[in-house]
Amino acid sequence: MGSTGEPIRNPVTGAEHRARIELPHGFEYRIAEMGSGTTKATGTIKLDLKDSYGQFAHIHLSNKGVVD
Numbered sequence: 565m566g567s568t569g570e571p572i573r574n575p576v577t578g579a580e581h582r583a584r585i586e587l588p589h590g591f592e593y594r595i596a597e598m599g600s601g602t603t604k605a606t607g608t609i610k611l612d613l614k615d616s617y618g619q620f621a622h623i624h625l626s627n628k629g630v631v632d
Contacts, residue, residue: 567603569618585619591629596621 571580583598601618605611624631 565605565607567601569599569601569620571597571599573600592625593621593623594630594632 571582573579574581585596585598587594587596597620599618599620600615601613602615603611603613
């Protein structure tokens, strides 16, 4: 069981491609990078997601939302 993440790769050259979402007034994060994620889990709910969507952000929250 585990998860990994990495940058999106150009399908022709294999070079890393960066993309991000900016939410200046977001309540969970301000900036998140998009990437490729892989997750595998066993148990009651089995997952085997290879090269799927990944979103990576620094999360620092209080009971009022994002702490800048």
